[in-house]
Amino acid sequence: MLDANLRQQLQAYMANIREPIELVMSLDEGAKSAELKGLLEEIASLSDKVDLLVGDDARKPSFLIRRKGTDIAVRFAGIPMGHEFTSLVLALLQVGGHPSKAAQELIEQVRNLDGDFEFETYFSLSCQNCPDVVQALNLMAVLNPRIKHTAIDGALFQDEVSARKVMAVPTIFLNGETFGQGRMELEQIVARIDTAAEARTAARIAAKEPFDVLVVGGGPAGAASAIYAARKGIRTGIAAERFGGQVLDTMAIENFISVPHTEGPKLAAQLEQHVKDYDVDVMNLQRAETLIPARTEGGLHEVKLASGASLKARTVILSTGARWRQMNVPGEDEYRNKGVTYCPHCDGPLFKGKRVAVIGGGNSGVEAAIDLAGIVAHVTLIEYDSQLRADAVLQRKLASLPNVKVITSALTTEVRGDGEKLTSLTYKDRNHDTVHEIALEGIFVQIGLVPNTEWLKDAIALSNRGEIEVDHRGETSQRGIFAAGDCTTVPYKQIVIAMGEGSKAALSAFDYLIRLPAEQDTLAA
Missing domain, CATH: 3.50.50.60 (FAD/NAD(P)-binding domain)
Structure with missing residues (x-):
């Protein structure tokens, strides 16, 4: 999976591993498991301090990075490439004893946390905010043996995503309950656990x-x-x-x-x-x-x-x-992160094969519609003005996509749902004052700042x-x-x-x- 340049860089990084580590892989017969096995075999071949073992975790494909002979470990469910490749490299190094660059005071704060904390983070490989969360929780698991963390690729575990109603990434669960959504840094996570820290x-x-x-x-x-x-x-x-x-x-x-x-x-x-x-x-x-x-x-x-x-x-x-500017319509706040989102790059993979809408016809909105069209079943772009405002080159690209519909002169009036997730939006045709409803599962708001x-x-x-x-x-x-x-x-x-x-x-x-x-x-x- 790794090209020659990336392989050489990774081998250089892995020279910093101080303590032997084990990669414990849990696989099934699927193509993604075969892909993960190939990646882990390649990683193990780069250092004599890395052993490859077979495990049987319920999530497949997944793998544990564990310091040999200890409980210090982190788990990835999925294949951490894309934006998460850096998270994989840091996990290998930190589980392997390479020190973190985090502030020493913060490191000691994590080590002194009292309690048992089992974190699960749902991420997408295209999310630029997810790595900070994954890396922060991985480091916490390395520093404190009472902290556990599993990073889960939501695109590979769609059944879990649906069952737990995850509609935005990163989404963090702590001991089975929702802990937070969106970008969080190590300091923020620790501060939420260590309640005396703010004072x-x-x-x-x-x-x-x-x-x-x-x-x-x-x-x-x-x-x-x-x-x-x-x-x-x-x-x-x-x-x-x-x-x-x-x-x-x-x-x-x-x-x-x-x-x-x-x-x-x-x-x-x-x-x-x-x-x-x-x-x-x-x-x-x-x-x-x-x-x-x-x-x-x-x-x-x-x-x-x-x-x-x-x-x-x-x-x-x-x-x-x-x-990001909000639509300020009924239902928007109620269904935020339950279908209403503001980051197509982060959350787009969670809507694979679904019907979505993009609100806004400027560059951001049209770019979002273009990106989403390659993932979702259908995109409806809704623009208040009588014409799109995006650059001509973007409009030409948008017009070439078969699964995109553009509606202009439209005012979004309401977001509707079933109490747990959104199911549709309504808009008013500004030319005829008629109200229409579109059935969909996601709304990406791109209307400025x-x-x-x-x-x-x-x-x-x-x-x-x-x-x-x-x-x-x-x-x-x-x-x-x-x-x-x-x-x-x-x-x-x-x-x-x-x-x-x-x-x-x-x-x-x-x-x-x-x-x-x-x-x-x-x-x-």
């Missing part, structure tokens, strides 16, 4: 001295702001609900100048590492709830966090980004669309408070533009600080 973190944050520049948000704009501020040698902090922001949910990135192709999670990891290369106090998993501007020029602004802690700073850069600024409405000026109003320097209506990225009125929501605006905001914040009266100047030496 400890809040206490540490509350004790921090004021910053010269506090960046709120960890996407491209926030990362650029933090780097440019730190390079000026001033005290810089960054508080982010999730570092990387919406970039984490982006599949292919092909317009980032000088980088022909990358993927969102990879770029997000590079952004975070670049920030950490500087003297920046990174506070991840921190959601801002209130902004209190300084009462006087040069005074301290305050940002209150959901954890109860507060941060103070002489300048603030708001880079809170945006999120809404800024994450609701918490700022009483603190600074916002546009009628909720965007932060900024001037040519990135400054808001409040002196000393700046903003950058998709949450602002700056047009064209692009990664490269957000980075430029973040850099500009940091330079503007520094310029503001150095022009304060001498008695107010607290810049770091």
